[in-house]
Each structure stands twice: as C-alpha cells, then as structure tokens.
Amino acid sequence: MPGFLKEIFIYDQDTPLIFTRFLFWGFYAAVLVIYSVIYKKKALRNAYLFLVSLFFYYKTGGLFFFILVFSTLTDFFIGLAIYNSKNTLTRKLYVALSVFLNLGVLAFFKYDYFFTDTINAVFKTNFEVVTHAAKWSNLFLGTHFDLGKILPPVGISFFTFQTISYSVDVYKGKVEPVRSILDFGFYVSFFPQLVSGPIVRAAHFIPQLYKDFALSRQEFGQAVFLILNGLMKKMFVGDYIAVNLIDRVFANPHTYTGFENLMALYGYSVQVYCDFSGYTDIAIGIALLMGFYLPVNFNSPYKAKNTGEFWKRWHISLSSWLKDYLYIPMGGNREGSFFTWISLSTILVFVIMLAGKLWLAPFFAAMILVIWLLSRLFPALKKNITTNINIMLTMLLGGLWHGSAWTFVMWGGLNGIGVIVYKYWRKISPYENSNHWAVNAWKIFLTFNFITFTRIWFRGETWKGTMDLLRQVAAGFGGNQVPGMVAAYWKVFLMMAFAMVVHWLPSPVKDWYREWFIRTPLWLKILICVVVVVLIYQVVSAGIQPFIYFQF
Amino acid sequence: MKPLRILLFVVSVFLVLFAIALYFPEEGIVLTGNLKLHFFTASDIFRKNAVQYADISGIINRNKLLNDSVISALVATAEESDDMVAFDTVRANADSLRRSITRIEFPENDRAILFGVFDALNRVRYKGGLVRIMHYGDSQIEGDRMTALIRNRLQKKFGGHGVGLVPASQLYDFSFSILQESSDNWSRYPLYGNRDTTLQHSRYGPFASFCMFTPAIREKTAEESSNHIAWISFRKSPYSYSNTKTFSQCRIFYGYNKEPFLNEVFINNQRYDADIISPSTKPEEIRWIFNEPRDELRVVFTGRSSPEIYGIALDPLNGVVVDNIAMRGCAGNYFTSIDAGNLKAIFKKLEVKLFLLQFGGNVVPHVVEDYGYYEKWFYRQIMCIREVCPGASVIVIGLSDMSVKKKNRFVTYPNLEKVRNALKNAAFEAGAGYWDMYKAMGGYNSMPSWVFAEPPLAVKDFVHFSPEGADIIAQMFYNAFLYEYDRYENHLLTGQMLRK
Known part of the structure; x- marks a missing residue:
C-alpha cells in the first residue's frame, strides 16, 4: 500500500484521530463531503456515520474496535430479546446478562491488572500480571506498551455505560429497541462522543436517528462557537498550564516546594476543567454541525456553592447516569435496597483487594451487621443511614470507575463526605438562604477549594505522590522563595487567572459575546476561526517554561 | 443550513x-x-516529519532484561575467556544485550582507573569495612533520584545500608529517602546561589554549604550569654528502599566552634548519649556506633554559639554507601572555590573511594560557539577532587538529552553535543572515566521519546527524568559499572588461574 494511503487508513499509535490535530479536521471535512450528498436518506446516513465512526475508532484505538463491535452486537440482540420476551424473569435475566457482559468487558480490559495483582498478593499465587489491553495491542499491532501498566481501550468506560443504559431503558420500557443493527451501531459509536463522552442516553439519542437533518443559522453559529471555545479551553489554556507546570510537579512532587505543589494543584483544577469541558464543547459542536444534539456536560462547575451542586454542574452526563442507574436503583434518598447491599459489597471487595488484606473481610462484615442492626433498632435513623450509604456508594463507585487505585477510592470518598456533610450543614446554617454576594462568594470559594483539595488524589500518580505533595505543602512550603517563583512562573499563573476570570464571568456576559459571534456574517466567522487557530499555534509553539533555579 | x-x-x-x-x-x-x-x-x-524522535523501545526493553547474573555471564562470554560459565539464554542474546550496555569510557582505554574502587569493593565484600561513593549532580538527581537506585543495587550486591551523608538542614524539607526535619533556627550558608558575602572563609565542606544554629557572623550582644537549642530528626521513609531505612552508625562532621556545646542523641525519645564537645579550630567528627541497626534518631545541639556543621552521615559499619549531593542549577564548578584543607580533612574522614560527577545540563541553555572554557573549568574541578581526595576514582556522568522547542516539535539543543564533548575531554584529560548518558538514553532527539513514553520516563520540561525514568537510567549506569567490575573480577580470576 502506498505510504500516504497507509498513513490515512492504517492505525498508528502516534497519530490518533483526536480533536486537537489537523488530521482530525481533515477527516471531518472528508466525512462531510459524502454526508452532504446522502444526508437526506436517513438509513444510509446512519449506516454511513456508523462506518466512519468505526474507522475513527480504529484510527484512535486500533484493533480494540472489535470490542466496540462486540458490545454493539451483544446489546443489540439483547435489547431485542428483552423487548420480545413476555416473561418478567426472562427479561430480568436478559438485562442482567447485558450488565454482566458490559461490566465484564470493562473489568477484563480496565481492571484485569488490578484483579490479578491483588489475587497474587492475597493468595500468594503467581498468575501473570499483565494488562490484556496492552498484551493484545502488542500482539496484533506490534506496539511496545508496558504490560505492567494499565492501558484500557479508548473510550471503553463510556460506550459500555451507553450500552448498559440502553438495555436498562428497553427493560423499563423507556425506549423501544432499535430494529436496525446499523442504526444501533451508530448510536453506540457516534464518533464525536465516542472517546470521552458525553455519555448519551438511548432515550435522548435514538429518536434523533429517525429525524430529518435540520440546522438553523443560529445552531450553526452555536456549533462553531462551541468548537472554537473548546479548542481555546483545551489547547490555549489547559495544555499550556499542564506542560509548563502541572505535569512536571505531579511527576516529582517531592522536588518542588509546597508553593509550587499548591499552585500546580490549583492549576490542575483549571486544566482538568478546560481540558475535559473543552473536549466536550468540541464534541457537541461537531455533532451539531451534522444535525445531532448531544447533552450538555458542564455548566460552569466552579460557580457551584456546594459539593452536591458541583456534581450537578460537572460531567453532568456521568453524574446523571450514576444517579439514574446506580443511586436511584439503590433506593436513592428513600431507602436501601438489595442493590445497595450489592454495591456496598462490591466496594468493600475492592477495598479488601486494594489493601491486599483478607482480615478486613470479617471486619467489614461486622460493620455491615452493625449498620443493619442500627437501622432495624432505630427506624427513625434508617432513612438517614441508607440515604447516606447510597450517596457514599455512588461516589465511591464513581471514583473506581475512573480507575482501580486507592487514590480514586479516596477521591470518591471525600466527595461523598462533602455531599453528606453539606446535606446536614444546610439544615443549621444561618446563611443557607442568604443571597448576599459575600455569602455566595464564600460558598463558591469554599466549594472550589474543597474540590481542588480532593483532586490531590485524582491527579496524584501514586499514593506516595499524594503524600509527598501534602508533606511539601505542610513542611516545605518555601515561603521565602515565593517572589522568585512568581517571577519565574508568571505566564502560567496569568493564564490560570485568565481562565478563572472568564469562568466566573456572569452568564449574561457570556451569552452576549456568544450571541454576537452567532450573528456575525460567515466571512467574519471564517476570519475568527483563522485567528483562533493562529493564536493557539502561538501557545503550541511557545518555548518550554524553563526549570526554575533559585538558591539550591 | x-x-x-x-x-x-x-x-x-x-x-x-x-x-x-x-x-x-x-x-x-x-x-x-x-x-x-x-x-x-x-x-x-x-516536508514530512522533518523532526523524528529516537526509537528507545529496544534500549529500554533490553536493559530490563539485564540483571547482575546476566551481566556477569556477559562478561564471561566476552573476549577474555570462553571457558567460563555461560547461560545459553544469555549466549543467544548476548550480542544484543552487550550492545545495550552503554560502557563507561576511559582515557586511552585505561580501565585501571576504577581498580581502586573495585579493590575496595572486594575488601568490603569479603572482609568488611566501608566504601563511600559520593554522587554529585545537578537537579537531575535532586530528591535522591538515580542515586537511590544505584545505592540500592550496590548495597544489595556488596552489602551495606543507610542513606549516607545528609546536610543538617535542607533548603526546604523535601522528602529524601529518609524523612528529615530540623528546628527553625538552622541557617544554611551555601557557596553557590545565595552566598553570604560577609563570610571571611570558604570552609563549605562536601555539600558546598554548611549549617549553623546561630549566625555565622554576629554582633557581640547579651544574647550570646544564653544557650540556643537546635535539633535534627531522622525517620525512615515509608517509600524508600528497605536498605535505606536503617543505619548502624551516625557521624556528625563539624568544626570551628569557638565555645563548647552539648550534643545529645535520642533514640525513640530516650536519651542514648550526651557529650560536651570542646572548642575546635579544625574539622572534627562525632561518632556513634549502634549495637543494632536504627531507623530513627534525633540529635540535639545546645550551646551559646554554633559549630559549623558540614554534614551528618547515616552509614552502615560494613558495606557500600552512596551519598546524594544535588545542586539545582549548578554546572559543577564549585569544588575549587571550597577551602581545600577543610575539604581534604572531611573527605579523609569520610574515606571516599569513588566520585560520580553528573553535571553539564545547566551549561546547555547558554549557547556559545566554543565550550573550551567549560572543559577547562571542569578539568580543574576533577583535578581539585583528585588532589583533596587522593586515591579516589572519578566517573563523570554526562548530561542527558535536552530538548528545545522548534515550532511545535522538540529537538535536541544544537549545542548539546559540544557540551558533552567538553565534559568528556575534561574527564579524559583529568584521568577520569566517562559515562555517556546522552548516548545511553538514545542520543539525538531521544528526550521526547522518554517524555512521551507510557508511562512517562521524563517530565515535560524535556530535561528531567520522571521517577520511573530516573530508575531506568540509573539501572543503565549500574549495569555499565557492574560490567566493568565483573571484567575486573574476571581478570583477577584468570590471572590467578594462570599463576596456578
């Protein structure tokens, strides 16, 4: 195959199709060429988008796209089977099978290393500890991934959640099963949101499969605005802060002062938002240009006044997924259910495995017994106990969804505590209903700081790293070096401040400039796009922030 | 639309x-x-892919295959002897593995440069005693990076435990392989960086800095009549190698105290020993030998004026110890600025057998046409070390690859190889060995490959290694060092057999 064709069509781990590369936009333009011819024929359009999505996934994740195909096929047929079955038990078994298969795939590729490692530690066995994802990739693609490191297939956490929601929604009768495998494949793999969400619900997306293409000028402007906004957030702000401060500090926290560690932590709060929400903005924008609506995933989360509200504004599609498919089935704020105990057991098994200590099992069993007895002896407490357990479990499982490590347990746990503490605090707080600006500012400040604090365990690469960071902040702050560090890192700090100021702008101001952009003529939009790309290139090509040398 | x-x-x-x-x-x-x-x-x-990053996968994978016994077998299968024990698996891959060892280079191939330290290691191995290796470097080794692994491997092979020499007070309390805390009244007097120009002497000791708990120069005031108390405590770090967690002896290197001071040692909050230390006008040593390895210690000084504290050694009684002496931003040209008599006396007490000098990275950002000046500077540093510590061997560890941004790609600094050559020339001229870290990590444009590796082996300043990367490069150096040691051993054995 000629070199240029090979480059276009064959997977190369060094040139994945991601939004921040020109290659992706070339791909997108190519997709639009055929799309603009066939968009009126819905079945053909869906099949075409399914096909290009598979190609997109292959270019991004290599042969792991077979897993995507597997998930698609199994859930398509299970969906039909659930719908066609009249027997409740059979229907339940089918939905259980779907959940089992999806979580099984997730466990096999994302948690396999963790499980094998833990089993070896606990039972003194000697199973081969490798990540199957890496092993497969090396075997079939000739890559050289480290088998000892976790490398799940791209987007697996997202599309497995989508297929689970589909089976459950069909079971609950919220949505009718899709009759065409091509349509269903399109729903599962639609390329703008395949890799990092937003997680699209069947009930929200599937009806769109059968609608004609329609895009108003307003929506077009909105889509282009979202794409530019996303690119600026991710590449102009996020990547710059990451490369020049965050990544290096989190890689070796113990060689930086507490001040640098603290600034890197705040920087991370800015970066993770810019990166993730920027990515989602682009995804929503490019889907919208093809006439498909993806759900909003972020709503100025750092304007939240408490942890609960933060989770209603941050990664909304995951939070609401966890709420609908985990928290509420467990009983939500009403009571505990059988599912609560299953979830609790899952978490505790994870904790026992992470700790590698079997003696924790009877300890946890006793703990569960005490909780159960308390709820039986004091019925008034029962609702409180079960609601809090449900919140905590949702947060802990949300943590483990991000990865199988103590750090994620800690992160999930802290967020759970944050939500529960606020739930009680608001009952006694004299300022709960106050709308004074100072009160609001204080609440936002406190929430932002709490969320940033929890991220020590989200970003920290190892438990040791998180402890190093805390120790540096507490004992090696380097206060006398602060002026020198500010002078050295001023560009990074300025970028962080700029991002936060824009984030905290009142909504009417943001609406105003967005509307202004939408109203601009096409030629001006083209010009603005060009200016944004040139601007981003300045940051991409900017020199590396040098290592700072103060007194040794 | x-x-x-x-x-x-x-x-x-x-x-x-x-x-x-x-x-x-x-x-x-x-x-x-x-x-x-x-x-x-x-x-x-x-012009497609004008900038290509080095392929490092082979280098890293092959180095992971190497361990002590494989290296010994490689030496055995090398040119010297064919009748030594060889493993078939090793023989099969021997060529590729031998190539993966970036060898230490010697002036005129004179490997005898290292025989002094190898003799000492053998004495330690078979008869006991202490061998001290001092690893000097810039920010690349800060936080015990690289040194920790080299120390661990050598202590595993030749015995020994303990973290080695540490200063009384760190610039900020970064976590070392040991957790160290000091009272707030310690002041550091560094030669390099924020130097106190009012000091009338240059007795900076092996850290190129000394610490005091009362000002080095002060007005005569009533304050002098009162006692000052300062402390330093050491605890084992949960994250260090097990052999760095304990030590069998503690030595404090001090000197030039005008007045006596009380020195107390506490172990598990129990006073272990106390002594009144007399005034002195030269470098001195206080030493405690423990009857069992310790993992915790607190030293308290009480006095009206402070001695100059040059360092505290947490050492084994028998075995190897490797000190980590990192100086951020430094090009390694400070030894000649330290009072030679002072340095000589302390090095003599420390019994150093090998110096590892790892510098050069801080010269690279200053681009000039000719690095002859640096070659001369560095030559003088090595000669200074050889003078103040006669008999010790020196290995210069060259600089790593470092990238500069060229538009949106990262490329090796255009002058980097010149700096590398200057270091190498200086080393050879001064009779030191040279280990080419730049070559070992893959040479031109290898740094981006280390940064973009999974997991990342270097951080995104495109200069420093990540903890994983530091371990890999340190292992590479250890492999090279052990290869030479095994060749030396092989020679001894062959010589003995011939004599028989």
Whole structure:
C-alpha cells in the first residue's frame, strides 16, 4: 500500500484521530463531503456515520474496535430479546446478562491488572500480571506498551455505560429497541462522543436517528462557537498550564516546594476543567454541525456553592447516569435496597483487594451487621443511614470507575463526605438562604477549594505522590522563595487567572459575546476561526517554561 | 443550513490557513522586541516529519532484561575467556544485550582507573569495612533520584545500608529517602546561589554549604550569654528502599566552634548519649556506633554559639554507601572555590573511594560557539577532587538529552553535543572515566521519546527524568559499572588461574 494511503487508513499509535490535530479536521471535512450528498436518506446516513465512526475508532484505538463491535452486537440482540420476551424473569435475566457482559468487558480490559495483582498478593499465587489491553495491542499491532501498566481501550468506560443504559431503558420500557443493527451501531459509536463522552442516553439519542437533518443559522453559529471555545479551553489554556507546570510537579512532587505543589494543584483544577469541558464543547459542536444534539456536560462547575451542586454542574452526563442507574436503583434518598447491599459489597471487595488484606473481610462484615442492626433498632435513623450509604456508594463507585487505585477510592470518598456533610450543614446554617454576594462568594470559594483539595488524589500518580505533595505543602512550603517563583512562573499563573476570570464571568456576559459571534456574517466567522487557530499555534509553539533555579 | 454549506465553511477555513502557511516566513514575524508570531510554513506541510524522535523501545526493553547474573555471564562470554560459565539464554542474546550496555569510557582505554574502587569493593565484600561513593549532580538527581537506585543495587550486591551523608538542614524539607526535619533556627550558608558575602572563609565542606544554629557572623550582644537549642530528626521513609531505612552508625562532621556545646542523641525519645564537645579550630567528627541497626534518631545541639556543621552521615559499619549531593542549577564548578584543607580533612574522614560527577545540563541553555572554557573549568574541578581526595576514582556522568522547542516539535539543543564533548575531554584529560548518558538514553532527539513514553520516563520540561525514568537510567549506569567490575573480577580470576 502506498505510504500516504497507509498513513490515512492504517492505525498508528502516534497519530490518533483526536480533536486537537489537523488530521482530525481533515477527516471531518472528508466525512462531510459524502454526508452532504446522502444526508437526506436517513438509513444510509446512519449506516454511513456508523462506518466512519468505526474507522475513527480504529484510527484512535486500533484493533480494540472489535470490542466496540462486540458490545454493539451483544446489546443489540439483547435489547431485542428483552423487548420480545413476555416473561418478567426472562427479561430480568436478559438485562442482567447485558450488565454482566458490559461490566465484564470493562473489568477484563480496565481492571484485569488490578484483579490479578491483588489475587497474587492475597493468595500468594503467581498468575501473570499483565494488562490484556496492552498484551493484545502488542500482539496484533506490534506496539511496545508496558504490560505492567494499565492501558484500557479508548473510550471503553463510556460506550459500555451507553450500552448498559440502553438495555436498562428497553427493560423499563423507556425506549423501544432499535430494529436496525446499523442504526444501533451508530448510536453506540457516534464518533464525536465516542472517546470521552458525553455519555448519551438511548432515550435522548435514538429518536434523533429517525429525524430529518435540520440546522438553523443560529445552531450553526452555536456549533462553531462551541468548537472554537473548546479548542481555546483545551489547547490555549489547559495544555499550556499542564506542560509548563502541572505535569512536571505531579511527576516529582517531592522536588518542588509546597508553593509550587499548591499552585500546580490549583492549576490542575483549571486544566482538568478546560481540558475535559473543552473536549466536550468540541464534541457537541461537531455533532451539531451534522444535525445531532448531544447533552450538555458542564455548566460552569466552579460557580457551584456546594459539593452536591458541583456534581450537578460537572460531567453532568456521568453524574446523571450514576444517579439514574446506580443511586436511584439503590433506593436513592428513600431507602436501601438489595442493590445497595450489592454495591456496598462490591466496594468493600475492592477495598479488601486494594489493601491486599483478607482480615478486613470479617471486619467489614461486622460493620455491615452493625449498620443493619442500627437501622432495624432505630427506624427513625434508617432513612438517614441508607440515604447516606447510597450517596457514599455512588461516589465511591464513581471514583473506581475512573480507575482501580486507592487514590480514586479516596477521591470518591471525600466527595461523598462533602455531599453528606453539606446535606446536614444546610439544615443549621444561618446563611443557607442568604443571597448576599459575600455569602455566595464564600460558598463558591469554599466549594472550589474543597474540590481542588480532593483532586490531590485524582491527579496524584501514586499514593506516595499524594503524600509527598501534602508533606511539601505542610513542611516545605518555601515561603521565602515565593517572589522568585512568581517571577519565574508568571505566564502560567496569568493564564490560570485568565481562565478563572472568564469562568466566573456572569452568564449574561457570556451569552452576549456568544450571541454576537452567532450573528456575525460567515466571512467574519471564517476570519475568527483563522485567528483562533493562529493564536493557539502561538501557545503550541511557545518555548518550554524553563526549570526554575533559585538558591539550591 | 445545508451540509454542503457547512463543508464549504470548513474548507474555506482550511484554505485561508493554507494560504497563510504558504506565505508565512520560516523564521516567524517579529511583533515587538522578542515577541514573535509563528505559524506553519510551506516546508512544514510539504516536508514530512522533518523532526523524528529516537526509537528507545529496544534500549529500554533490553536493559530490563539485564540483571547482575546476566551481566556477569556477559562478561564471561566476552573476549577474555570462553571457558567460563555461560547461560545459553544469555549466549543467544548476548550480542544484543552487550550492545545495550552503554560502557563507561576511559582515557586511552585505561580501565585501571576504577581498580581502586573495585579493590575496595572486594575488601568490603569479603572482609568488611566501608566504601563511600559520593554522587554529585545537578537537579537531575535532586530528591535522591538515580542515586537511590544505584545505592540500592550496590548495597544489595556488596552489602551495606543507610542513606549516607545528609546536610543538617535542607533548603526546604523535601522528602529524601529518609524523612528529615530540623528546628527553625538552622541557617544554611551555601557557596553557590545565595552566598553570604560577609563570610571571611570558604570552609563549605562536601555539600558546598554548611549549617549553623546561630549566625555565622554576629554582633557581640547579651544574647550570646544564653544557650540556643537546635535539633535534627531522622525517620525512615515509608517509600524508600528497605536498605535505606536503617543505619548502624551516625557521624556528625563539624568544626570551628569557638565555645563548647552539648550534643545529645535520642533514640525513640530516650536519651542514648550526651557529650560536651570542646572548642575546635579544625574539622572534627562525632561518632556513634549502634549495637543494632536504627531507623530513627534525633540529635540535639545546645550551646551559646554554633559549630559549623558540614554534614551528618547515616552509614552502615560494613558495606557500600552512596551519598546524594544535588545542586539545582549548578554546572559543577564549585569544588575549587571550597577551602581545600577543610575539604581534604572531611573527605579523609569520610574515606571516599569513588566520585560520580553528573553535571553539564545547566551549561546547555547558554549557547556559545566554543565550550573550551567549560572543559577547562571542569578539568580543574576533577583535578581539585583528585588532589583533596587522593586515591579516589572519578566517573563523570554526562548530561542527558535536552530538548528545545522548534515550532511545535522538540529537538535536541544544537549545542548539546559540544557540551558533552567538553565534559568528556575534561574527564579524559583529568584521568577520569566517562559515562555517556546522552548516548545511553538514545542520543539525538531521544528526550521526547522518554517524555512521551507510557508511562512517562521524563517530565515535560524535556530535561528531567520522571521517577520511573530516573530508575531506568540509573539501572543503565549500574549495569555499565557492574560490567566493568565483573571484567575486573574476571581478570583477577584468570590471572590467578594462570599463576596456578
């Protein structure tokens, strides 16, 4: 195959199709060429988008796209089977099978290393500890991934959640099963949101499969605005802060002062938002240009006044997924259910495995017994106990969804505590209903700081790293070096401040400039796009922030 | 809007960008002063992959295959002897593995440079005693990076435990392989960086800094009549190698105390020993030997004026110990500025057998045509070390690859190899060995490959290694060192057999 064709069509781990590369936009333009011819024929359009999505996934994740195909096929047929079955038990078994298969795939590729490692530690066995994802990739693609490191297939956490929601929604009768495998494949793999969400619900997306293409000028402007906004957030702000401060500090926290560690932590709060929400903005924008609506995933989360509200504004599609498919089935704020105990057991098994200590099992069993007895002896407490357990479990499982490590347990746990503490605090707080600006500012400040604090365990690469960071902040702050560090890192700090100021702008101001952009003529939009790309290139090509040398 | 219009919109943006790229000057457009506007140019578009990063996968994988016994077997299968024990698996891969060891280079191939330290290691191995290796370097080894692994491997092979020499007070309390805390009244007097120019002497000791708990120069005031208390505590770090967690002896190197001071040692909050230390006008040593390895210690000083504290050694009684002496931002040219008599006396007490000097990275950002000046400077440093510590061997560990941004790609500094050559020439001229870290990690444009490796082996300043990367490069150095040691051992054995 000629070199240029090979480059276009064959997977190369060094040139994945991601939004921040020109290659992706070339791909997108190519997709639009055929799309603009066939968009009126819905079945053909869906099949075409399914096909290009598979190609997109292959270019991004290599042969792991077979897993995507597997998930698609199994859930398509299970969906039909659930719908066609009249027997409740059979229907339940089918939905259980779907959940089992999806979580099984997730466990096999994302948690396999963790499980094998833990089993070896606990039972003194000697199973081969490798990540199957890496092993497969090396075997079939000739890559050289480290088998000892976790490398799940791209987007697996997202599309497995989508297929689970589909089976459950069909079971609950919220949505009718899709009759065409091509349509269903399109729903599962639609390329703008395949890799990092937003997680699209069947009930929200599937009806769109059968609608004609329609895009108003307003929506077009909105889509282009979202794409530019996303690119600026991710590449102009996020990547710059990451490369020049965050990544290096989190890689070796113990060689930086507490001040640098603290600034890197705040920087991370800015970066993770810019990166993730920027990515989602682009995804929503490019889907919208093809006439498909993806759900909003972020709503100025750092304007939240408490942890609960933060989770209603941050990664909304995951939070609401966890709420609908985990928290509420467990009983939500009403009571505990059988599912609560299953979830609790899952978490505790994870904790026992992470700790590698079997003696924790009877300890946890006793703990569960005490909780159960308390709820039986004091019925008034029962609702409180079960609601809090449900919140905590949702947060802990949300943590483990991000990865199988103590750090994620800690992160999930802290967020759970944050939500529960606020739930009680608001009952006694004299300022709960106050709308004074100072009160609001204080609440936002406190929430932002709490969320940033929890991220020590989200970003920290190892438990040791998180402890190093805390120790540096507490004992090696380097206060006398602060002026020198500010002078050295001023560009990074300025970028962080700029991002936060824009984030905290009142909504009417943001609406105003967005509307202004939408109203601009096409030629001006083209010009603005060009200016944004040139601007981003300045940051991409900017020199590396040098290592700072103060007194040794 | 129809999809065709959307397509036209996207294509228009592309066309405008393409047009700009076609006419954009390669060197950018100067806006003001040193503010330049950059963009793709025609050559970026049409000349594909002008910047290629080095392929390091082979280097790293092969190095992972190496361990002590494999290295010994490699030496055995090398040119010296064919009748030694050889493993078939090793023989099969021997060529590729031997190539993966980036060998230490010697002036005129004189490997005998290291025989002194190898003799000492053998004495330690078979008869006991202490061998001290001092690993000096810049920020690349800060936080015990690289040193920790080299120390661990050598202690495993030749015995020994303990973290080695540490200063009384760190610049800030970064976690070392041991957790160290000090009272707030310690002051550091560094030679390099924030130097106190009012000091009348240059007795800076092996850390190129000394610490005091009362000001080095002060007015005669009533305060002097009162006692000052200062403390330093050490605890084992949960994250260090197990052999660095304990030590069997503690030595404090001090001197020039005008007045006596009380020195107490506490173990598990129990006073273990106390002594009144007399005034002195030269470098001295206080030593405690423990009847069992300790993992915790607190030293308390009480006195009206402070001695100069040059360092505290947490050592084994028998075995190897490797000190980590990192100086951020330093090019390694300070030994000649330290009082030679002072340094000589302390080195003599420390019984150093090998110096590892790992510098050069801080010279690279200062681009000049000729690095002859640095070669001369560095030569003088090595000669200074050889003078104050006669009999000790020296290995210069060269600088790593370092990248500079060229548009959106990372390329090796254009002057880096010149600096490398200057270091190597200086080492050879001064009779020291040279280990080429740049070559070991893959040479030209290898740093981006280390940064973009999974997991990352270097951090995104494109200069420093990540903890994983530091371990790998340190293991590479250890492999090279052990290879030479095994060759030396092989020679001894062969010699003995011949004599028989």
